[in-house]
Amino acid sequence: MADMTIQEALYTTRAMRRIKKDPIPEDVQARILDAAIRAPSGGNSQNWRFLLVDDPKVRGELGPIYRDCIENLWKTFYADRIKAMQATPDAADSIEMGKVLKSANWMARHFEDYPLLLFAFAQGDPTGGSIFPAVWSAMLAARAEGVGSTITSVMLFQIDDVLKILGVPADEGWVFACCVPMGYPTGRWGLARRRPAHEVAFRNQWGEPLGIEIPEPLWTPE
Amino acid sequence: MADMTIQEALYTTRAMRRIKKDPIPEDVQARILDAAIRAPSGGNSQNWRFLLVDDPKVRGELGPIYRDCIENLWKTFYADRIKAMQATPDAADSIEMGKVLKSANWMARHFEDYPLLLFAFAQGDPTGGSIFPAVWSAMLAARAEGVGSTITSVMLFQIDDVLKILGVPADEGWVFACCVPMGYPTGRWGLARRRPAHEVAFRNQWGEPLGIEIPEPLWTPE
Numbered sequence: 200m201a202d203m204t205i206q207e208a209l210y211t212t213r214a215m216r217r218i219k220k221d222p223i224p225e226d227v228q229a230r231i232l233d234a235a236i237r238a239p240s241g242g243n244s245q246n247w248r249f250l251l252v253d254d255p256k257v258r259g260e261l262g263p264i265y266r267d268c269i270e271n272l273w274k275t276f277y278a279d280r281i282k283a284m285q286a287t288p289d290a291a292d293s294i295e296m297g298k299v300l301k302s303a304n305w306m307a308r309h310f311e312d313y314p315l316l317l318f319a320f321a322q323g324d325p326t327g328g329s330i331f332p333a334v335w336s337a338m339l340a341a342r343a344e345g346v347g348s349t350i351t352s353v354m355l356f357q358i359d360d361v362l363k364i365l366g367v368p369a370d371e372g373w374v375f376a377c378c379v380p381m382g383y384p385t386g387r388w389g390l391a392r393r394r395p396a397h398e399v400a401f402r403n404q405w406g407e408p409l410g411i412e413i414p415e416p417l418w419t420p421e
Numbered sequence: 422m423a424d425m426t427i428q429e430a431l432y433t434t435r436a437m438r439r440i441k442k443d444p445i446p447e448d449v450q451a452r453i454l455d456a457a458i459r460a461p462s463g464g465n466s467q468n469w470r471f472l473l474v475d476d477p478k479v480r481g482e483l484g485p486i487y488r489d490c491i492e493n494l495w496k497t498f499y500a501d502r503i504k505a506m507q508a509t510p511d512a513a514d515s516i517e518m519g520k521v522l523k524s525a526n527w528m529a530r531h532f533e534d535y536p537l538l539l540f541a542f543a544q545g546d547p548t549g550g551s552i553f554p555a556v557w558s559a560m561l562a563a564r565a566e567g568v569g570s571t572i573t574s575v576m577l578f579q580i581d582d583v584l585k586i587l588g589v590p591a592d593e594g595w596v597f598a599c600c601v602p603m604g605y606p607t608g609r610w611g612l613a614r615r616r617p618a619h620e621v622a623f624r625n626q627w628g629e630p631l632g633i634e635i636p637e638p639l640w641t642p643e
Contacts, residue, residue, distance in 0.1 A: 202426060204424060204427065205426065205564075206456070206565070207427075209456045209459055209460075209561060209562060210456070212461075213459075213461055214461040230639055232618035232635065233618050233635050233640075234431045234640075236621065237431055237432050238434075239571065242502070242521050242525075243436070243517060243520075243521055243613065243614070245615060245621065248622065248627075250622070251624050251631065252625055253624070253625065254625040257625050277464065280464070295465060299465055324549075325574070326553075326577075327548050327598075328549060328553055328572045328574050328598065328599050330553075331550055331553030331554060331557065332556075332572070334550070334554075335460070335553065335558070338554075339431060339561075340427070340428075340431060343428070350461065350550045352547070352548045352550050355548075365626065365627055366626040366627040367627045368627065377548060391459070391461070394458065396451070396457070399458065399469060399470055399471060400473065401472045402472070402474075402475070403474055403476040403479050404588040405472060405588040405589045405590065407588075410447070413455050417452055417455045417456075418455075418456075
């Protein structure tokens with residue numbers, strides 16, 4: 200694994216969707232997975248399974264389903280944001296939404312081309328707190344290898360079809376957490392736009408000031 | 422933030438519950454929160470709120486509730502594992518369960534003594550995939566500062582009381598994700614016991630071999 204500081208990994212691992220078709224070597228895959236399973240889980244129960252998909256046939260079956268799900272997402276959960284974007288295209292939120300839409304639609308069009316899909320499943324994890332640390336560790340470890348990734352749970356819209364394609368048993372209680380498409384990025388790494396911490400954090404009581412102001416990122420690339 | 426590689430952070434950030442009462446300085450808190458909000462979230466919506474609790478009065482109100490919840494946890498979700506532990510105390514799983522019990526009960530007894538509690542809340546995040554990357558980033562950033570932490574969602578058992586104590590509005594749709602008690606550890610950092618990746622990962626179809634064997638951790642402390 201490349202020598203990278205924890206700061207650089209935490210600050211530059213953003214949702215990375217535009218990727219090349221180049222395969223991810225097995226030793227890189229091994230380092231990604233080995234980092235993932237070091238994460239904690241409730242009661243150290245490690246009730247997780249990871250499914251790596253690189254077979255073009257399986258990816259080919261998932262692609263059309265993924266595109267249907269994304270179309271569904273725009274029409275439902277994102278309908279209001281998209282409407283607001285069209286009404287006030289110059290607002291900061293609209294510009295951000297436009298970027299997300301463009302990037303997510305790029306991913307939908309190229310879904311079959313991601314060289315590796317990592318699916319994560321959990322049991323007995325009502326909040327996601329016992330699976331997403333492992334998933335995010337995988338993505339941070341991937342970042343250190345120069346591999347970009349993003350979390351998508353949109354396939355929940357057609358989860359029965361997805362589980363069937365992947366051969367997930369229906370009667371063992373495994374719950375789909377997410378799919379993480381991975382690959383080498385076409386673009387550059389960098390800090391993403393975020394609301395500063397003091398605008399989304401309180402102290403001692405909801406709504407009370409944090410007592411710390413952090414207007415600019417505390418780490419930036421050299 | 423201390424200079425630490427991403428590997429060391431990912432491999433040694435385990436659930437750390439035995440901590441000292443020493444407070445966490447504000448500049449350290451700032452670096453933890455600023456790292457947290459760099460994490461990705463669905464549609465970059467950043468529908469998260471973080472609540473830092475260091476007021477002894479608030480911690481004092483939460484302590485008894487936390488202990489009730491833990492008692493409840495042992496009697497319900499962990500009843501079978503505890504029974505198995507008592508039946509076969511020498512089995513590897515029983516030894517692990519014993520460690521978890523002892524450590525979690527230590528935390529319950531000392532809940533009021535954690536110098537900082539980080540509560541995380543989300544909106545519109547059915548899987549937890551838009552809040553736990555940020556939570557885990559906070560924990561990794563804390564690790565780099567020498568601050569230990571653990572994720573606990575057990576307060577879900579008495580969530581209405583907890584939300585009332587914290588002043589969380591009931592009508593804004595904020596969902597409790599977890600509480601992360603933080604502090605400087607009494608013990609040492611190190612690799613936790615985990616099942617190797619090839620035992621919990623498949624390739625292309627559920628149940629099919631991963632095709633990579635990773636019997637030993639690919640990173641170890643020097």
